[in-house]
Amino acid sequence: xxxxxxxxxxxxxxxxxxxxxxxxxxxxxxxxxxxxxxxxxxxxxxxxxxxxxxxxxxxxxxxxxxxxxxxxxxxxxxxxxxxxxxxxxxxxxxxxxxxxxxxxxxxxxxxxxxxxxxxxxxxxxxxxxxxxxxxxxxxxxxxxxxxxxxxxxxxxxxxxxxxxxxxxxxxxxxxxxxxxxxxxxxxxxxxxxxxxxxxxxxxxxxxxxxxxxxxxxxxxxxxxxxxxxxxxxxxxxxxxxxxxxxxxxxxxxxxxxxxxxxxxxxxxxxxxxxxxxxxxxxxxxxxxxxxxxxxxxxxxxxxxxxxxxxxxxxxxxxxxxxxxxxxxxxxxxxxxxxxxxxxxxxxxxxx
Amino acid sequence: xxxxxxxxxxxxxxxxxxxxxxxxxxxxxxxxxxxxxxxxxxxxxxxxxxxxxxxxxxxxxxxxxxxxxxxxxxxxxxxxxxxxxxxxxxxxxxxxxxxxxxxxxxxxxxxxxxxxxxxxxxxxxxxxxxxxxxxxxxxxxxxxxxxxxxxxxxxxxxxxxxxxxxxxxxxxxxxxxxxxxxxxxxxxxxxxxxxxxxxxxxxxxxxxxxxxxxxxxxxxxxxxxxxxxxxxxxxxxxxxxxxxxxxxxxxxxxxxxxxxxxxxxxxxxxxxxxxxxxxxxxxxxxxxxxxxxxxxxxxxxxxxxxxxxxxxxxxxxxxxxxxxxxxxxxxxxxxxxxxxxxxxxxxxxxx
Numbered sequence: 259x260x261x262x263x264x265x266x267x268x269x270x271x272x273x274x275x276x277x278x279x280x281x282x283x284x285x286x287x288x289x290x291x292x293x294x295x296x297x298x299x300x301x302x303x304x305x306x307x308x309x310x311x312x313x314x315x316x317x318x319x320x321x322x323x324x325x326x327x328x329x330x331x332x333x334x335x336x337x338x339x340x341x342x343x344x345x346x347x348x349x350x351x352x353x354x355x356x357x358x359x360x361x362x363x364x365x366x367x368x369x370x371x372x373x374x375x376x377x378x379x380x381x382x383x384x385x386x387x388x389x390x391x392x393x394x395x396x397x398x399x400x401x402x403x404x405x406x407x408x409x410x411x412x413x414x415x416x417x418x419x420x421x422x423x424x425x426x427x428x429x430x431x432x433x434x435x436x437x438x439x440x441x442x443x444x445x446x447x448x449x450x451x452x453x454x455x456x457x458x459x460x461x462x463x464x465x466x467x468x469x470x471x472x473x474x475x476x477x478x479x480x481x482x483x484x485x486x487x488x489x490x491x492x493x494x495x496x497x498x499x500x501x502x503x504x505x506x507x508x509x510x511x512x513x514x515x516x517x518x519x520x521x522x523x524x525x526x527x528x529x530x531x532x533x534x535x536x537x538x539x540x541x542x543x544x545x546x547x548x549x550x551x552x553x554x555x556x557x558x559x560x561x562x563x564x565x566x567x568x569x570x571x572x573x574x575x576x577x578x579x580x581x582x583x584x585x586x587x588x589x590x591x592x593x594x595x596x597x598x599x600x601x602x603x604x605x606x607x608x609x
Numbered sequence: 610x611x612x613x614x615x616x617x618x619x620x621x622x623x624x625x626x627x628x629x630x631x632x633x634x635x636x637x638x639x640x641x642x643x644x645x646x647x648x649x650x651x652x653x654x655x656x657x658x659x660x661x662x663x664x665x666x667x668x669x670x671x672x673x674x675x676x677x678x679x680x681x682x683x684x685x686x687x688x689x690x691x692x693x694x695x696x697x698x699x700x701x702x703x704x705x706x707x708x709x710x711x712x713x714x715x716x717x718x719x720x721x722x723x724x725x726x727x728x729x730x731x732x733x734x735x736x737x738x739x740x741x742x743x744x745x746x747x748x749x750x751x752x753x754x755x756x757x758x759x760x761x762x763x764x765x766x767x768x769x770x771x772x773x774x775x776x777x778x779x780x781x782x783x784x785x786x787x788x789x790x791x792x793x794x795x796x797x798x799x800x801x802x803x804x805x806x807x808x809x810x811x812x813x814x815x816x817x818x819x820x821x822x823x824x825x826x827x828x829x830x831x832x833x834x835x836x837x838x839x840x841x842x843x844x845x846x847x848x849x850x851x852x853x854x855x856x857x858x859x860x861x862x863x864x865x866x867x868x869x870x871x872x873x874x875x876x877x878x879x880x881x882x883x884x885x886x887x888x889x890x891x892x893x894x895x896x897x898x899x900x901x902x903x904x905x906x907x908x909x910x911x912x913x914x915x916x917x918x919x920x921x922x923x924x925x926x927x928x929x930x931x932x933x934x935x936x937x938x939x940x941x942x943x944x945x946x947x948x949x950x951x952x953x954x955x956x957x958x959x960x
């Protein structure tokens with residue numbers, strides 16, 4: 259039984275404009291200023307766990323060249339291109355049927371491409387443990403992050419922690435998925451020991467997810483089922499381009515996770531962030547003595563504090579007298595915005 | 610008697626960094642966002658008063674190509690190149706001897722290249738009137754700006770206004786030149802009707818300034834006197850490169866104006882600014898309803914006021930929640946600085 263890695267890389271990262279643009283979204287950018295894009299860091303993270311021929315990337319057709327450039331080790335046939343955006347359920351359905359066509363016993367870990375993990379060793383221990391669990395059971399495992407604050411930007415997983423799984427003492431049955439809560443609700447969640455952040459990391463065997471999709475999303479399943487003869491053939495892309503758009507747009511959480519019975523959660527702590535906000539990037543990044551995060555070649559902060567400056571170019575930046583601002587610059591665009599107003603960035607970018 | 614125009618274009622505009630850089634200082638930049646550089650606006654301003662063959666530009670050798678590109682009408686022989694910076698006295702000495710060599714009766718107006726004038730009609734009236742005055746007398750005229758505020762960034766001219774010149778009722782003898790004052794002194798100056806800002810605009814016949822330099826700056830005069838045989842010959846530049854550096858660095862105000870007796874001032878009001886500070890640029894530029902000055906192609910201000918944004922590139926800028934800042938961007942440099950701290954920009958640019 260081979261372990262396959264599926265990296266979902268089709269997001270557009272609009273909250274990180276202008277660092278992230280529709281032409282080159284967040285996952286393809288060296289957000290942390292470490293020399294590797296978030297996609298590359300994601301692939302690097304699984305390096306020892308998955309053979310290159312078992313790594314898959316699903317993304318938009320528009321990003322094909324970026325993925326090929328950033329992940330040269332990815333086999334050409336393992337880059338799956340969506341002709342349009344349909345959220346995560348059609349994405350996972352496509353790659354699952356595609357993998358099933360060549361490896362019906364595949365054990366799969368699915369990951370977003372634009373998250374960060376600080377403790378990779380613990381991360382790999384958890385993933386390997388979850389993979390052993392799914393290898394032996396027909397269950398889906400979600401990785402639940404032990405919450406460290408009343409975050410309203412994440413969905414929560416409520417676990418039944420009365421009895422762990424007999425096969426893995428770290429794995430618990432899921433009672434419910436909860437959408438992003440308001441602050442009071444988030445505060446009540448984190449006071450309870452059985453609520454976890456939904457990381458978007460899933461582990462399952464291919465037969466498990468295919469069966470679950472057949473039951474809970476038959477309209478999506480039938481589309482990829484009918485394409486079985488063409489997977490891996492030169493006709494694949496044309497057929498996908500023709501039929502993928504027929505899928506409704508729905509997340510895997512809505513389509514399967516919240517409906518299926520045999521969903522388990524693996525509570526874990528490995529310094530995870532979805533980097534969904536400038537605030538989370540600020541939190542995850544090294545700061546100077548005044549709380550400034552400076553990602554760029556030549557950034558000088560004078561009498562400034564708690565700012566985050568991000569420039570992907572070799573650009574000289576001098577900031578004087580700013581407190582709590584985002585300064586982001588890319589190509590032909592400059593954004594200066596209070597950190598407290600970052601939820602408006604998508605709107606600001608579009609007006 | 611021909612009227613000659615001398616444009617001094619050798620400054621480095623360090624206070625406007627990064628808009629102004631040593632490679633392309635302020636006078637060569639479209640500071641006002643009107644499609645013409647300050648140098649071009651200066652030449653344009655005199656368009657009807659001076660024939661192209663009587664226009665002269667003195668600048669650093671490093672800026673020769675920029676001047677040729679921006680002023681294609683300037684005759685090649687009328688571009689004088691300083692091999693090093695020696696302030697305005699050697700600059701004016703060089704061009705005065707150079708003009709004297711071909712037109713000993715020349716009547717000359719000298720202007721900085723990086724100032725703005727709002728009321729060009731009144732400006733031309735004043736300059737023409739001053740030129741008529743110097744055509745008939747052996748006097749030097751400085752244009753004094755009627756002050757509108759207690760500006761500490763300008764030098765002041767104190768006039769004896771008891772009796773105007775018999776030849777021009779608008780012209781008065783100068784009692785004293787005063788350096789940039791502190792605020793209390795500036796306030797006392799502007800309460801008196803005979804104090805004017807020193808604009809750096811001078812009018813004189815070539816014989817007048819040459820004689821004044823011979824008397825008050827003989828060490829400088831002798832250098833340009835000895836070069837008389839080579840002006841206008843192919844040997845000129847080499848001789849200037851060899852001997853110009855021998856001049857001490859001194860302004861024409863110190864070298865001549867403050868010492869000579871026959872100095873007159875022509876008080877005037879034509880909406881002049883030396884654009885010496887971001888504040889003066891802010892003051893001189895059209896503002897939006899919130900007091901923002903936006904010079905650039907695509908600048909959007911949200912919940913921001915009293916800012917000045919300058920980008921010479923086709924760059925998109927979105928600013929949210931800033932009050933009283935300078936945001937200036939050029940080439941590979943971005944500066945964000947409180948307007949109240951603008952006097953530190955030169956320092957910030959150098960660290």
